[in-house]
Amino acid sequence: MTHPVLINGAWVASETAETFQAINPTTQETLPGVFPLSPWSEIDKAIQAASDVAKEVRGWPGSRFAEFLNAYADEIEARADDLVAAAHAETALPVSPRLKDGELPRTTNQLRQAAEAAETGSWRSPIIDTATGIRSVLGPIGPVVVFGPNNFPFAFNGIAGGDFAAAIAAGNPVIAKGHSSHPDTTRIFGEAVVAAIQKTNMPKALVQLIYRTSHEDGYKLVSDQRIAASGYTGARHTGLKLKAAADAAGKPFYAELSSINPVFILQGALAERADAIADDFSGSCLMGTGQFCTNPGMVIVPAGSEGEAFVKSVAERFQNAAVGTMLGEGVQKSFAHGIETLKKAGAVVETGGEPGGGNGFCYQNTLLTVPGSLYLKNPEVFQTEAFGNGSLVVLADDVDQMKAIAESLEGNLTGCVYSDTAGADDDAYRIVEPALRTKVGRLLNDKMPTGVAVSAAMNHGGPFPATGHPGFTAVGLPTSAARFGMLMCYDNVRPNRLPEILQDKNPSSATWRRVDGQWTTDDVS
Amino acid sequence: MTHPVLINGAWVASETAETFQAINPTTQETLPGVFPLSPWSEIDKAIQAASDVAKEVRGWPGSRFAEFLNAYADEIEARADDLVAAAHAETALPVSPRLKDGELPRTTNQLRQAAEAAETGSWRSPIIDTATGIRSVLGPIGPVVVFGPNNFPFAFNGIAGGDFAAAIAAGNPVIAKGHSSHPDTTRIFGEAVVAAIQKTNMPKALVQLIYRTSHEDGYKLVSDQRIAASGYTGARHTGLKLKAAADAAGKPFYAELSSINPVFILQGALAERADAIADDFSGSCLMGTGQFCTNPGMVIVPAGSEGEAFVKSVAERFQNAAVGTMLGEGVQKSFAHGIETLKKAGAVVETGGEPGGGNGFCYQNTLLTVPGSLYLKNPEVFQTEAFGNGSLVVLADDVDQMKAIAESLEGNLTGCVYSDTAGADDDAYRIVEPALRTKVGRLLNDKMPTGVAVSAAMNHGGPFPATGHPGFTAVGLPTSAARFGMLMCYDNVRPNRLPEILQDKNPSSATWRRVDGQWTTDDVS
Structure with missing residues (x-):
């Protein structure tokens, strides 16, 4: 039935x-x-x-x-x-x-x-202009x-x-x-x-x-x-x-x-704590078989020996981790399609890259790399979202290239910057952060983006195409x-006809109102 | 040159x-x-x-x-x-x-x-969740x-x-x-x-x-x-x-x-102060040759002798008022086209209805009427905006018909209700207002909509097609x-890297911030 x-x-x-x-x-x-x-x-x-x-x-x-x-x-x-x-x-x-x-x-x-x-009524932003x-x-x-x-x-x-x-x-x-x-x-x-x-x-x-x-x-x-x-x-x-x-x-x-949630790992952070960051990243990327809107789908690390070591270290973790089951056949196919698109554009498979490896609908934990210069020749394609247990590492020649990569990004839900704790990355941070800031709804430091706290200060949103409106x-x-409210203004409306929340007497001591420019829980005097 | x-x-x-x-x-x-x-x-x-x-x-x-x-x-x-x-x-x-x-x-x-x-930074809504x-x-x-x-x-x-x-x-x-x-x-x-x-x-x-x-x-x-x-x-x-x-x-x-800014005049208000309202309405409708976004383009009054007397009284004021010059030929043509559309749909010209009457680009001060029952047969056409020195009076059989007219409205910038001061219209208000409220950005009592105060509590906006978003x-x-801001969230960002407005120390005693649910100008302790 x-x-x-x-x-x-x-x-x-x-x-x-x-x-x-x-x-x-x-x-x-x-x-x-x-x-x-x-x-x-x-x-x-x-x-x-x-x-x-x-x-x-x-x-x-x-x-x-x-x-x-x-x-x-x-x-x-x-x-x-x-x-x-x-x-x-x-x-x-x-x-x-x-x-x-x-x-x-x-x-x-x-x-x-x-x-x-x-x-x-904390979502309602009552404003009273006496x-x-x-x-x-x-x-x-x-x-x-x-x-x-x-x-x-x-x-x-x-x-x-x-x-x-x-x-x-x-x-x-x-x-x-x-x-x-x-x-x-x-x-x-x-x-x-x-x-x-x-x-x-x-x-x-x-x-x-x-x-x-x-x-x-x-x-x-x-x-x-x-x-x-x-x-x-x-x-x-x-x-x-x-x-x-x-x-x-x-x-x-x-x-x-959609969102690929770029993570920038600065040189000093890598020198300081590459293993911890590799743990952090692998855990975040493979959690829930990578099927999070805030999954870190692109990681930007410095090219050179430390960056290469980081890639190897993450690849090992990907190989050692169990391959999760995906939500369905459609997700698996779409992930495979995303990976193929990245490969065709020139990304190199460091590990994974094939369907299978686990139970049911699944695909190997997959890590790809691309040089920053190649990425910048085709940033749109390299931002193809592969929704699942995989990520693309971009190996950047220097901080200026990292900045250029940040500038090339579409709108994303999140963006992260890992930097060393002693301040050696501070100059690089000041170069990369401003470019990244306007591309993402939520900017993180030293933390992967997969956790989305239910907080009044959270932004699970961001510029198009992450969402349809960056506000x-x-x-x-x-x-x-507030998204599901309309702004209702009352002009010269008689006091007893106002909604309770706008009357002189505040209906609740827990309700904040902006009265003549000042936020208060008091009545209008 | x-x-x-x-x-x-x-x-x-x-x-x-x-x-x-x-x-x-x-x-x-x-x-x-x-x-x-x-x-x-x-x-x-x-x-x-x-x-x-x-x-x-x-x-x-x-x-x-x-x-x-x-x-x-x-x-x-x-x-x-x-x-x-x-x-x-x-x-x-x-x-x-x-x-x-x-x-x-x-x-x-x-x-x-x-x-x-x-x-x-009063437009920025800073939120801090410690x-x-x-x-x-x-x-x-x-x-x-x-x-x-x-x-x-x-x-x-x-x-x-x-x-x-x-x-x-x-x-x-x-x-x-x-x-x-x-x-x-x-x-x-x-x-x-x-x-x-x-x-x-x-x-x-x-x-x-x-x-x-x-x-x-x-x-x-x-x-x-x-x-x-x-x-x-x-x-x-x-x-x-x-x-x-x-x-x-x-x-x-x-x-x-666009907006036609409906004005509902209830029976008791008409009985109490028809002349004052006619003054109010004529002044508002003809001010600036009617070329205001908030011009009262539609007035709903009770049918019967008092409503008819009101129409006559307004028509006289329209005839006695000077005909203003319009902003240009396009405005004159568009106004004429709007009036013709209303006439073709069955609206009756009480006064005006022809180009001319003043200097340059101009059109007679024009008042039209239509019975509520006819309006309700074709509400879309009767809401045609005629941007200029004219208005359509809808003669409503009773309060329920007024409510039906309110329900038929497209989104508007404003909506007004005139009611008597002694309370005789209170029941009618309770019937008409809820229907009107969701159709307009700004609801007024006993006041014409043409004045748009620059106030934090103002809403010069409203549901589509008045604007593109009712918030x-x-x-x-x-x-x-706030329309020209994007929501920027900082998650675990180091204190010295936060924008000044989000740092523990409030940069200005005039800046309100929502800290752990409480609005305050204090520093975060």
Whole structure:
């Protein structure tokens, strides 16, 4: 039997005849669950229900959404075993620590941080100008569509992850589009959502779930006049097409598309602690079989004996490390294609370079090298993203070439610089850093980029094509919620008609407001 | 002789043979100044120079940009007579109070507010998370292109107005594209810019000026990889084409496109003070010959005797008011086309409806009416923007129909509700306001929308198609400057390498930072 979809609060049989099944990446066997490809008639119902909910909840206090988010986190924890088992079967990601002890607690923690942001309005930036009688605040933008990626079945899931938490915290209904590679995981989240909606008396269509659409219907969905915005994490090719459709309709489309996350290792750092850095880099690059948006896909090291020794040292670690199973056949093929592209352009395989080496869908841990001068002849091609357990080392002749490489970069989520601790690299840092800074959303020192803390100061974003707009982060409350707000200004509006958060009396001592240029939790006097 | 363009700090003869001249809208005579249409080779030089400047000024303190902005405001005041004379000749806008006593002081005031935002970093939202060692702040996005509109030769001029001030405050070089209808005004600003750059030792290509490009070169300009973002205020048709080009390249394009600024007048307000509201509305609608982005182009009043009396009363005021001169032939034609579209759809002319009635390019003050039921049969057509001294009155049968009209609206910059002061309209307000709220950036009570205060709480923005993104304002420092920032996160970056604004010691007691969730001007302890 085909699993139903969650439309307007009910699990309803899909109107479609078209279905799909997920594949266990380890055994390469088709999993039993059968899931529908929703036709437009069904998507249209979901849009209408979301649009009705957006009108219904206009002006509701953030505490209502906070209650839901907290209850949902509880429900997820109650279903933890089911979720972990389903996600492991569908993604091959390890049960422990990854799914059970890492990603699941991260996900519920994120939902609870979103609850706090909703409760205190910390994402809303209230501004009060008493001289002009003008007050403004971010309010809910309207129905949001969230597309989750394949690589984080919990923390970025369209129905449970960062964009979801941010959109709900901002007071919006969500239509979640599950990723086709882990539909059963997504289905269990859907059950937990329904329980949380019921327990907290929220509108039944606050969260809806579909598993798959045709490409054309995806474009129609994100550009529908009743939809206000979308969040997307996934492949660049697909994301750009959806973005184009949304852009043409004037709908914000927050997309996280691709990133190779360059790591610059300066001469002094290599001289000081090459082994430690090789450990750091190998661990970061192979963790989760390299399937992180922030995986270090390009490392720039000084050419010469120390750089060559570093490459050898990393290659050994790659050879000695187990080859992980990839998320699916598509990831394996795409990774292989990326590696082939780099090879054709002149990159040399130091280790790996062939499919296989582990269980199920897999590809050898792969390290490539290219001289800096060759890289600079063809920087676009050498920035081809190979999403998986591999990386390209660029051997730079000198610091100026490192700078030129930094200047050649597309927009990335992250960029790192390793330098020696005694200051010998300080001049080089001052040359490389300014060029790198404007190319990346998050700049790191002496640390690999794979950890993405859920912090208000986090930027999981960056210039195009890492994302579609360099001003926003997809991770970190309360900042990420601002993406799903619209700026609502009140000019000469009578005091009793203002939203509570803009009235003279501050509704909560935990709510910061900018009153006449000063941030305060006080009432307006 | 053709006027030169301002490229890389020098007034250079344009490489073009193609030129244009402005027209005096009152006399309809061609003005003497000859201005070039810049070819791509010239635009390309400007882009490269701007790109070089962006690299040069990376990390410069905001105080440098503040000094420039203040010096520029001084230079503008020194050239006030020239600017007012040129703008009056090119736009027909009255010398006083409009240009001399209104728009010019507004413009210099805006530049000085931008200076303060640059100085204190109040636009940058610094966030410090001591637990994770992550800190973030908005930093300059890179070279910005600003396209100014025809209707504010000073306050929205590409080289002096709101977008310009915001982009510079955020530490970015600007390529200004002057509006073809007032090139000589823009040229004088260019001279003042050069003087201010010299006095404050800023990079000579910080501000560059071109007067006109081909359409194709405009698309190339906003999507060039060296350009970071654009600001545009102008016609919807042109703006959407530029936006599509910028969107495809992943470049933020902040566009202010069109708005009819609906005004809802509730029954009790009409009963209480119909004459005062008629005064208010007529004044707002005819001010500046109606050529404001926030001109009240649609008024919704209750049908019946009071509504009809209001229409008559406004029509009389329209007849008695002088007919202003429009900005140019294009505006007159476009206004006439808008009025014809409304008439064809069934709107009835209460007064006006024909070209002429004043000096130069002009069209009678025009008031149209349409029954609410007819409006709702064709809401898209009845929302045709007629930019000028006219408005459409929709006669609504009841409050529910008013709500339906609000729900039918496209995104607008503003929306107003007039209600009686004793509370008789409170129920109706509660029905109409929620529907209107999500359609407009700024909601007003008992006040016409034409005044746009330069306030931190202002929202001169709104949902598409009023603008391209509902989260941003084009007016009001420091908020408007955030559009031209990218989010820069520092993760584990060594303390002495952090930008000053993120170091433990707060560089200025006037700088607010969010430290561990609390806004403060203190140092991090």
